[in-house]
Amino acid sequence: MPQKLPVYRIPDFTAAKALARGFHIVDLQTHRQKHAFVQAPHKHDFYLLLHVSAGQGTHTIDFTEYPVQADSFYFLTPGQVHAWELSTDTQGTLLFFTPEFYQGAYSTDTLRRFPFFQSWQYAPVLFSSKEALHPVAQLLQQMQQEYAQVKAFQQEALRAHLELLLIQLARLYPVATVQPDAQSWPFQLYQLESLVEQHYLEHQPISFYSEALHLTPKYLNELCKQNLGKTTSDLLQERLILEAKRLLTHSPHLTIAQIAGQLGFEDNSYFSRFFKKQTGTTPEKFRQKA
Incomplete structure (x- = not known):
């Protein structure tokens, strides 16, 4: 194996x-x-x-x-x-x-x-x-x-x-x-990146992250869009997709259903739809090409 x-x-x-x-x-x-x-x-x-x-x-x-x-x-x-x-x-x-x-x-x-x-x-x-x-x-x-x-x-x-x-x-x-000014990158986004890394498998709502940072969801979303050109939801989805790609490429011992489970998806079919929506291809086809 x-x-x-x-x-x-x-x-x-x-x-x-x-x-x-x-x-x-x-x-x-x-x-x-x-x-x-x-x-x-x-x-x-x-x-x-x-x-x-x-x-x-x-x-x-x-x-x-x-x-x-x-x-x-x-x-x-x-x-x-x-x-x-x-x-x-x-x-x-x-x-x-x-x-x-x-x-x-x-x-x-x-x-x-x-x-x-x-x-x-x-x-x-x-x-x-x-x-x-x-x-x-x-x-x-x-x-x-x-x-x-x-x-x-x-x-x-x-x-x-x-x-x-x-x-x-x-x-x-x-x-x-x-960008010589260190303050051009808001400190809250440092914290957000660390929080996402710790909790992305839990599929927490955006409010979970905004409350942890003592911000409103709207303000956190604006910080992300202004500095990264992405919404908070985009960042959460991208982190899940990155881990999915890692597992699909480098963990051939795991089935698609097992990968979905490791990523916090109880429904394998929902994971497949999520992956295809984000990448344009299914997990199976991505694995074959990797």
Whole structure:
């Protein structure tokens, strides 16, 4: 029987490290040689940054294929499905970290303020130049050196380096030159994205989300339309469809009825009608083409 889509944790790659539960940084070629299975589609329960300094290929993230080229960055949030096909000479650095490691002294998840982690708005890629990325590459090298040997305040030092790295990358990210005002993306939409991720399988009404954010359903809808060009209902439906596509493509051991059940649909036929209305095709035909 085909295996279900694997979900990897940081200890799956570096259980011997003291920081294995929350942080890992490694040379890309070394990682590929030790863990050949990462080429196949899979998920992580952590954030992933991939810096490519040389080489070429493709990197597919949740059904969107991006070219791999020198002087580029790729950003993944927990739960996204990805796979890559890289040339043998591809070089770079992989950085893994959990939300808990990053947050440290923070009481809330502030990662969503970085544009490359705002999956509703922006693409998870950054194409730049060697000159522009030079400070970032230096910082990654410093992080690797810090990570290589246990020292006093190692977690604090790595967390400080990580914060600076994300800030530098956010400054290079194209949207930063267009929207320098951090307040242009309402904080309520950060919270909404997190709430949808937690509760989309429950099929809660829009009022559930508006009440959690202390907003009226109408105002929440306006925030979504003004900033994303979509209604709140559109966002909820898109998240369900994304998960449906993931399961249909990467979980061949599940029947359509079982997938419908996992997505919170008691009626398989209703799920099929919902899927066809949103995508223009049936779950069966989508699975055949995937």
